[in-house]
Amino acid sequence: MKTFLRGLLHLLRRSRHDADLREEIETHRALRQAALEQDGLDPFSAEWASRRAMGNVTLAVEDAREVWIWRALDQLWQDIRIAIRGLRKNPVFTFVTIATLALGIGANTALFSIFNGLILRPLPVREPARLALLLDGSWSYLVWSEIKARDKDLFDGAFAWANETFDLSRGGQSDFVEAAHVSGRYFELLGVSAVRGRVLNEADDTAAMPDGPVAVISHRFWRSHFAGAEDVIGRQITLQRKSFTIVGVLPPGFFGVDVGRMTDVMLTFAAEPLMRGEESILPAAGASWLNIVARRKPGQTLEQANAALRGVQPQIRAATMGGISPARVERYLTRPLTLVDAATGRSPLRSRFEKPLIAMVAAVALLLLVACTNIASLLMARVLARHRELSVRMALGGSRGRLARLLFTESLIVAIAGAALGLLFAQWSGALLVSQLSTWEGDVSLPLAIDWRVLGFSVALACASAIVAGVAPALGLRSVAAGEALKDAGRGLTGDRRFAVRGTLVAAQIAISLMLVTAAGLFLRSFTSLARMPLGFVPEPLLIAEVDLQASGGPIEQRGERAERLRAAAASAPGVKAAALSRVSLLTGGGWWANRVAIDDGAMPVEDVSANRLWRNATSPGWFDTMGTPLISGRDFTDADRAGAPLVAIVNPAFVKRYQLGQQPLGRTIRIGLPNGERRYEIVGIAGDSVYTSQHDGMMATMYVPLAQIAPLGGTVILTINADRSRRVAVQREVAAALARTEPATSFVFRTFDQFIDARVTQERLIAMLSTFFGALALLLAGIGLYGIVAQAVRSRESEIGLRLALGAQPGGIVRLVFHRVGILVAIGLTIGFAASYWAAKFVGPLLFHIDSRDPATFAAAAGVLVAAGLLAAWLPARRAARLDPARVLREG
Amino acid sequence: MGLTNTPSDLLPGTLELLILKALVRGSKHGYGIVEHLRLASDDVLTVGESALYPALQRLLQNDCVKAEWGTSENNRRARYYTLTAAGRRQLAAEQTEFDRMVGAIQRVLKTS
Structure with a gap:
């Protein structure tokens, strides 16, 4: 050494x-x-x-x-110089191969960097390996209080946080910021300190709040909202109309424990009652809204931490039982508390995008394989074209090994250049992909910086590609004999002994391309069928205003009247055809449900935990009309259905079917179980079926009740406005003005169903988009590969073809000759591709919507596309061959 | 004598052994080593430069000698080579080995 x-x-x-x-x-x-x-x-x-x-x-x-x-080092340098000289002599070849690889490696690296940012990257905090998340997501503050009281005995400590979205405005249109309530030791246990001012501490999280209501902000927020001002500490920030003092700025790159979410403002749990007032959910046992993470003691294993926690589970649960329905008690008591490793943080995006990410990683890996095959084929063609040069080199004493190394160096240089360009491409396309994940529900942002994992990955890819692409041409060297070129001037009738090797490569390319094109077809059809799903209402003319009745304060009992006043104001704005209120907006992924439902005198179930639960909504009169949902029979709610009047309900055919109400649903009774007792509703109408949570779930059994009979009304209410789509911008302005005139302090935010629908199909849209891109790229590469080999074969057989033409062969016959060869290659490729696609279909199935993963029409169409591409790739050289001038060919032979 | 006594003319490693021996009495430059070997062998051993310098480089690489720039008799910059402790050990070991080898060769030659 x-x-x-x-x-x-x-x-x-x-x-x-x-x-x-x-x-x-x-x-x-x-x-x-x-x-x-x-x-x-x-x-x-x-x-x-x-x-x-x-x-x-x-x-x-x-x-x-x-x-x-070190002799080899010297020779290597020589190889590199020769290889670069060779590559520069063939700029087109070099460009095509490097660009191909850059796309292949770039696409792979982009997906890997997303994978890395979402799943592999540890949190930027002190010793992330000792963090452990309490499973099953959401807990009540009561549970947290019990754990907090014991956290120093059980672990080094534990902290909790709850994500919230706060309104920065003082009225009018809302200006939302991603925020979180955190427990007092949150920053201490994570080991994160402030770059300006201080972080939140335990004293801030007590009711006393020695410094008053305080908040810390992210570095990004400091830059964007305070222009990085030095005197930001001590300034005020308005959250939900309440004023908070900024005490610190967090380090750049720290946005909390949720990967993919950028939490810009953090305050303590003690500040929660300030914002929600008497509706504070701190004392609510039934509220599940916060996450808990423990920092294990040094040397404490996950098992020991779990054992410690389960040791005090009975006390924790006994202290938090109040207010939970008896039906849930049993489940609540027996399920053991479980901590899992949380070194990489927590992310709901993971479960959502894990499967599609893996499918896409497989697709790009295949794409890279096609690219490598192409390069192998091109390098191989170069070996053949340089047959004479190599033969001379060998005659002059170059060893076969040395020549193979020379060829290898070439593919390595191409691979490294491709990887370098690919990294740039990955940076750009990765950011583009992540931006596609953002919806109205929240911006998704992942750290995509090139760290050692990403760099290592792309270097490994480059090496693998160099090996895959370099082996075939090196094998091709075997056919080169020393001095052969000196004896033989290169004249011969059949020069395509090596057609077999390149032919195999092309057939493999066609097979892989068929898989990718088939997958693209399946995903596209799945996406279109999802996008064409009937919704049960007419979304185009609808404009949604989410009105926040809580932040502006005022007695809770008056919310109903205020909402109605705002609705009337909106309805009378110019351009508005109709306006109605509801408690829940459709297609937001969730909603209001009931899991204890009985009809007439039927037995009340203990608890329905199936995913197929009964969804509920509360609406004002005219809501169905505004939405464009038909009323099938019975009546809509009227102003007479107010508080104190008999409770009524409207259901849909899916409800009638699910609860087997038969031919006469009107007038029957729905009973909804409550923690203490039950509530009875009379069915007065049947409205058309519609989707509720998301298009994927289809038409849901839904029960509607009058909004006026809901007491107390929640903090937000949905105002649905029906207006001409073409005049939406003007109408939005008019409605905003009308609402602000009626209640200047109330804030609201506009949404459209386009946003809701888009957010629900993000995953499908992304997969369809990516797979189409990859499929098209693979098709292009396979086309180039096929064209290359056919053109080469035609060129090497020019004299034979010229002879045939001179002896009276028809141009059509020559074309047939070329097509015959291509036909065999394509047929072999398609057969293998079909078999592989059929096998791979089982992995794709779970990602598809309303379409069979072995859909024959899609398979046939994909094959058709490939045949067309093959014909095109073969037709160009075939036409050239048929137009050869036999006299010239024979003369120049 | 020819221009070059390439290492293959001698037993392998002999040239290095001779160079080490030449340096026992103190540091010398390349020409000094050649002259020493010529004189000590009564004009039998004339070492060519193309053998001497690679051999010196090998000895440098193995830390048997160290080199320092100095001024020669004719006022030119010359590199002077000095034996290191490792070089002395190497010399002793190789000398024994050489004696053994030469003895063996002589015995073979006498018996035939």
Whole structure:
């Protein structure tokens, strides 16, 4: 090793070393000359004799150098120079291969960097490996209080946080910020300190709040909202109309424990009652809204931490039982608390995007394989084209191994250049992909910085590609014999012995491309069928205003009247055809449900935990009309259905079917179980079916009740406005003005169903988009590969074809000749591709919506596309062959 | 004598052994080593430069000698080679080995 290092050092200081040696040897010669002069020779003869005696100084220097230089290193450098010279002589080849690889490696790296940011990257906090998340997501503050009381005994400590979205405005249109309530030791346990001011501490999380209501902000928020002002500490920020003092700025890159979410403002749990007032959910046992993470003691394993926690589980649960329905008690008591490793944080995005991400990683890996095959094929073609050169090199003493290494160096250089460009492409396309994940529900943002994992991944890819692409041409070398080119001028009738190797490569490409094109077809059809799903209402003319009745304060009992006043104001705004209120907006992924439902005198179930639960909504009169949902029978709610009047309900056919109400649903009774007792509703109408949570779930059994009979009304109410779509911008402005006139302090935010629908199909849209892109790219690469091999084959058989034409073959016959070959390749490729697609279909199935993963029409269409591409790729060289001038070919032969 | 006594003319490693021996009495430059060997062998051993310098480089690489720039008798910059402790050990070991080898060769030659 030492020798090697010194050899390397020597190589770096080579010129200096050589000069030293030359000088040393020259001294030697001068001394000899002096000796000769002493023996009586004249100076001229002495110098000449000494030079002759010395022999070749350069050779001596080189011999001395050989001792030092790590010979292989020198040869490598030589290989690199020759390879670069060769590549520069073929700019088109070089460009195509590097661009192909850049796309292949870039797409792979982009997906990997997303995978890395979402799943692999540890949190930027102190010793993330010791963090553990309490499973099953959401807990009540009561549970947290019990754990907090014991956290120092059980672990190094534990902290909790709850994500919220707060309104920065003071009224009018809302200006939302992603925020979170955190527990007092949150920052202390994470080991995160502030870059300005201080972080939140335990004192801030007590009811006393020594510094008053305080908040810390992210570095990004400091830059964007305070322009990075130095005096930001001590300034005020308005959240939900309440004023908070900024006490600190968090370090750049820290956005909380949720990967993919950028929490910009953090305050303590003690601030929650300030914002929600008497509706505070801190004392609510039934509220599940916060996450809990423990920092294990040094050396404490996950098992030990779990055991410690389960040891106090009975006390924790006993203290938090109040207010939970008896039906849930049993489940609540027996399920053991479980901590899992949380070094990489927590993310709801993971479960959502894990499967599609893996499918896409498989797709891009296949794409890279196609790209490598293409490069192998191109390099192979170059070996054939350079047959003479290589043969001469071999005749001049180049060893076969050395030549193989030369070819390998070429593919390695191409791969490295491709990887470097690919990294750039990955940075750009990765950011583009992540931005596609953002919806109205929240911006998704992942750290995509190139860290050692991403860099290592792309370097590994480059090496793998170089090996895959370099092996075939090196094998092709076997057919090159020394001096062959010198004997044979390259004239021959059949020169396509190597057609077989390249043919195999092309067939493989076609097979892989067929898989990718088939997948693209399936995903596209799945997406279109999802996008064409009937919704049960007419979304185009609808505009939604989410009105926040809580932040502006005021008695809770008056919310109903306020909502109705705002609705009336909106309804009378110019351009508005109709306006109605509801408690829940459709297509937001969730909603209001009931899990204890009975009809008439049927038995009340303990608890319905199936996913197919009964969804509920509360609406004002005219809501169905506004939405465009038909009323099938019975009546809509009226102003007479107010608080105190008999409870009524409207249901849909899905409800009638689910609860088997038969032909006469009107007038029957729905009973909804409550923690204490039950509530009875009379069915007065049937409205058309519609989707509720998301298009995927289809038409849901839904029960509607009058909004006026809901007491107390929640903090937000949905105002649905029906207006001409083309005038939406103007209408939005008019409605905003009308609402602000009626209640200046109330804030609201506009949404459209386009946003809701988009957010629900993000995953499908992304997969369809990506797979189409990958499929098209694979098709293009396969086309280029096929074209390349056919053109090459035609060129090498020019003299044969010329002869055939001269002997009377028809141009059509020549075209058939070429097509015959291509046909065999395509047929083999398609057969393999079909089999592989059929097998791979089982992995794709779970990602598809309303379409069979082995849908014959899609398979046939994909094959058709590939055949068309194959025909095009073969037609161009075939036409050239048929138009050959036999006289010229034979003359030039 | 020819211009070059390439290492293959001698037993392998002999040239290095001779160079080490030549340096026992103190540091010498390349020409000095050649002259020493010529004189000590009564003009039998004339070492060519193309053998000498690679051999010196090998010895440098193995830390048997160290080199320092100095001024030669004719006022030129010359590199002077000095034996290191490792070089002395190497010399002792190789000398024993050489004696053994030469003895063996002589025995073979006498018996035939």
